[in-house]
Amino acid sequence: MTPLDFVVSLALISVAAGVLGSLVGLGGGVVIVPVLTIFYGVNIRLAIGASIVSVIATSSGAAAAYVRERMTNLRAGMFLEVATTTGALSGAYLATLLPERFLFAFFGVVLAYSSVITYRKRHEDQVLAVSNDRIANYFNLHGSYYDEAEGREITYKVSGTKLGLVLMYIAGLVSALLGIGSGALKVPAMDAAMHLPMKVSTATSNFMIGVTAAASAGVYFIRGQIDPIIAAPVAAGVLLGATFGARVLGRITSRTIRLLFVGVLVVISLEMLQKGLFP
Amino acid sequence: MTRQSPGPDPQKNVTPEGDLQVSGRRRNLSAAQVAAMEEKIRKIEFAISLVLRVGVILSVSVIAVGLGVMFYHHGDxxxxxxxxxxxxxxxxxxxxxxxxxxxxxxxVHGDGRGIVVLGVFLLILTPILRVAVGVVSFFYEKDIPMALVTLFVLFVLIASFFLAGL
Incomplete structure (x- = not known):
């Protein structure tokens, strides 16, 4: 396979990763990392560097559309970034202290648990009408969005901000330590813990993952994990796919998005458990 | 992560208008203030989505040029x-x-892969610039709590690059 074939084929796969990532609020690393390591035989360290690029591309590509369409809860996203960026920063320096196998096994279990939680509430579309959450009220994190699939404006309240912040800190930590899985924790943190509507959760997760990834991108760049010949097709393909995915989200029902998310989450958690238990 | 029902009527989907008697609200906002705040959020949303679009288009163009230059220099x-x-x-x-x-x-040597790295760098800078625009917008709209929160995020992001040794 020549470099041209590599660039073209990887760009096409990246388009698919971008569509999926923008819909479920993940960075597409779940597709990019296994494809690079298994199909192309690329070293895992370079694959994780490409995954960081893919996360930033998905985030910026999708968020540009989601923010314009008011699907993103901008205030909640920017507020929670306090926890994700702090987590990412501390994660970059914890990496040497904690054994990677333990981390993979631990997060595999965490993600398996959140996939069960998300699956159990697949029929729920209730939003909160009132919130007693002091932080959410003080920063006015509540919001509304127009749901194209239901054809109406949905107003919702946010609660459980403290638990949300803790989960977001862990999400930032995971992103910096393992290079994958940051969106996988962000979506349940908003959907299940903070009661944001599912589509708002994936759109806001998309909005946030770019900033989380950017907080550890510097380290990956200096360590020489961002290979331009891998990053170029990934960035271009993912951007195209994410822009397309962002146009579709509004028309899909929350239930479909949840089931899609659960499917992806199960794959990631199995992947992590495998790396942790049977490396 | 169990579902709680903190409100008296969690079954209700739509917020009643002028819902202001909620406990725990420290900043009391009237309906007019909430409307004004939403108008401000619209403006900030526009600025942020503009930054993201420009960043994305610019970085993908630079990456494409870099790939073009690389393939031009290396015919094989x-x-x-x-x-x-x-x-x-x-x-x-x-x-x-x-x-x-x-x-x-x-x-300086016109290496295609260098241009690609520059494009990837612009892509990495896009979310950081987005946070910076958020800080400026929130200060401009006099939303001081949110402005301070985003300023902290920007500080952590810049610190991450210095700590990485860039």
Whole structure:
């Protein structure tokens, strides 16, 4: 396979990763990392560097559309970034202290648990009408969005901000330590813990993952994990796919998005458990 | 992560208008203030989505130019069937710029891969610029709590680059 074939084929796969990532609020690393390591035989360290690029591309590509369409809860996203960026920063320096196998096994279990939680509430579309959450009220994190699939404006309240912040800190930590899985924790943190509507959760997760990834991108760049010949097709393909995915989200029902998310989450958690238990 | 019902009527989907008697609300906002705040959020949303779109289009264009230059300089890379394997470019030992000094060096020499790295760099900077625009917007709209929160995020992001040794 020549470099041209590599660039073209990887760009096409990246388009698919971008569509999926923008819909479920993940960075597409779940597709990019296994494809690079298994199909192309690329070293895992370079694959994780490409995954960081893919996360930033998905985030910026999708968020540009989601923010314009008011699907993103901008205030909640920017507020929670306090926890994700702090987590990412501390994660970059914890990496040497904690054994990677333990981390993979631990997060595999965490993600398996959140996939069960998300699956159990697949029929729920209730939003909160009132919130007693002091932080959410003080920063006015509540919001509304127009749901194209239901054809109406949905107003919702946010609660459980403290638990949300803790989960977001862990999400930032995971992103910096393992290079994958940051969106996988962000979506349940908003959907299940903070009661944001599912589509708002994936759109806001998309909005946030770019900033989380950017907080550890510097380290990956200096360590020489961002290979331009891998990053170029990934960035271009993912951007195209994410822009397309962002146009579709509004028309899909929350239930479909949840089931899609659960499917992806199960794959990631199995992947992590495998790396942790049977490396 | 169990579902709680903190409100008296969690079954209700739509918020009643002028819902202000909620406990725990420290900043009491009237309906007019909430409307004004939403108008401000619209403006901030527009600024942020503009930054993201410009960043994305710019970085993808630079990356495309970089790839074009690389394939132009290395004709053997650009064939569909050939002896040059992509693995020479994607192995752990492949040299490519991974510090600002090396990046400058390869850009001066018009190296295609250097231009790609520059494009990837612009892509990485886009979310950071987005946070910076958020800080300015929130200060401009006099939303001081949110402005301070985003300023902290910007500080952590910049610190992450300095700590990485860039």
């Amino acid at each position: 890379y650009a064939s569909i069937t050939g002896h040059t394997s992509y693995k020479t470019l994607t192995s752990r030992t492949t040299p490519f710029p991974h510090s600002l000094g090396q990046l400058r060096h390869s850009l």
